[in-house]
Amino acid sequence: MNSYGIQYLNKSLCTSIEKNSYLEHSNEEAYEIKKVLSEFQEGYTKRDLSKVENFVEELFIAREDICVLGTGTGELFLGTEQVKTLIKNDWEFWGDVSLDLENVHVDSKNEVAWFATTGNVKYSFQDTPERYDSYLNFIKDKTKEAELTPKQKITFINWVLALAYHQRFYEQREYLWPLRVSGVLLKDNGKWKFSHMQFSIPKANFPDERFENSKEFIESYNSQNAIADKHLNNQMDIEIKSILQDLETKLFGQKDVSKELINKYFAADNVPYIIEPDNQWRTGIEEIKEFFDSSSCSALALDLEHAIASRQSEVTWVTVSGILKVNLTEDKLLKRVLDDLDSLFEAEASSKDKLFAVHRSISYALKESALGEHYTCPIRLTAVLTNDMGKPVFQNIHFSFPFYWVFEGKLDSL
Known part of the structure; x- marks a missing residue:
């Protein structure tokens, strides 16, 4: 059995959680929430399909505005019955889930x-x-896409082959894909129950769904927005919409964002955090500033007409899709790959493993550069906001890109 990825990819994130965790065992309320997460883990471990109904009724709030966002585009599940469908499909078809409960x-x-x-x-x-057969058909379909140039088709096929022949030592191979889960719980007759969750897989070298690659990705994006429109009891209001607009125009894509501005939009009296698409965890005002500084070359456009929000007391939680645009020149792209190769050469791994990683990195670069400098991809955002002096501020934001489960070998094991 091969096991790749989790130790390397989660190292920085776990360190940040340990340093800033609010989960204190002496805190009865936090202990109760951890117990609910343990019950959630137990259900995913046993995968007893006969208990799906009871599992959802015991752990999820009985409201039709509950919302769960899965790892892929279109995986937006609204209401009790859809959540039951998600759980059933996860237990029947998904891999073995293991959460860090500590x-x-x-x-x-x-x-x-x-x-x-x-x-x-x-x-x-x-x-x-x-x-x-499925990989061959996937390639065959790509050669017939009229929207792509011959160069784009060939570089895409080269990327597929780099992943399709990934380190095939065994007929069956098992991988540990890193997972992040965030959510909101409400008190229901004295017990905490889930009202909202997001599951996400950190992106590999580049987001899986670039609009320039396939019109299918645009259709999937529009499909998820259409699902969001069916959300019941949407409590999106002018104030929440306004702070989301400020997120995309005053913080994201701006150079030298000041700490004073971040304090205006984040709960400075608490320890706010941002979970990035590439598995980094930015905790506190200083690190959140670093996140926005690193995003200064990107443009975020949120689909606020399709955003959904729920509220209880002074807490609001939102789910919204958006489009991320990056101008990535070929020179910058190739330099980035060469920098990655320098790090790769120093990694503790066999030469055979390193050769595969080199091939994969170069295939990514060729595929992305063939599509041009203007990079467009879907991004998802969930967030929790509270009231501070009569206005909403972010407690956390969880960003993620849709994840494609088709190919192995996309995430680095070195």
Whole structure:
């Protein structure tokens, strides 16, 4: 069995959680929330399909405005019945989920609590004729896409082959894909229950769904927004919409964002945090400033007409999709790959493993550069906001890109 990824990718995130966790065992309320997460883990461990109904009724609030965001585009589940469908499909078809229940970031206000933690999904790949047939058909379909140039088609196929022949030592291979989970819980007759959750997988070298690659990605993005429009009891108001607009125009894509400005939009009296798409965890005002400084070359456009919000007491939680645009020149792209190779050469791994990683990195660069400098991809955002002096401020933001489960070998094991 091969196991890749989780130790390397989660190292910085787990360190940050340990340093800033609010989960104190002496705190009865935090202990109760951890117990709910343990019950959630137990259900995903046993995967007893006959208990899906009871599992959802015991752990999720009985409201039709509950919302769960999965790892892929279109995986937006609204209401009790859809959440039951998600759980059933996860237990029947998904990999083995393991959450880090020790290093959980938990906070609460009145009868609303929010949490975030890491984990992993053990996922299996097998060498079968059916799998190779699916890869071949995938390539065949790509050659017929009229929107792509011959160069774009060939570099995409090269990338597929780099991943399809990833380190095939065994007929069945198991991987630990890093997982992040965040959410909101409400008190219901004295017990904490989930009202909202987001599952995400950190991006690999580049986001899986670049609009320039396929019109299918645009259709998936629009499909998720159409699902969001069906959300019941949407409590999105002018104030929440305004702070989301400021996020995309006054913080994201701006150079030298001041700490004073970040203090205006984040709960400075608490320890706010941002979970980035690439698995970094930015905790506190200083690190959040670093996040926005690093995003100064990007442009974020949120689809606020399709945003959904729920509220209880002075706490609001939101789910919204958006589009991230980056201008990535070929020179910058190739320099980035060469820098990655320098780090790769110093890693503790066999030469065979390093050769695969070199091939994969170069195939990514060729695929991305063939599509041009203007990079457009979907991004998802969930956030918790509280009132501070009569105005909303962010407690946390969880960013993620949609994840494609088709290929193994996308995440670095070195």
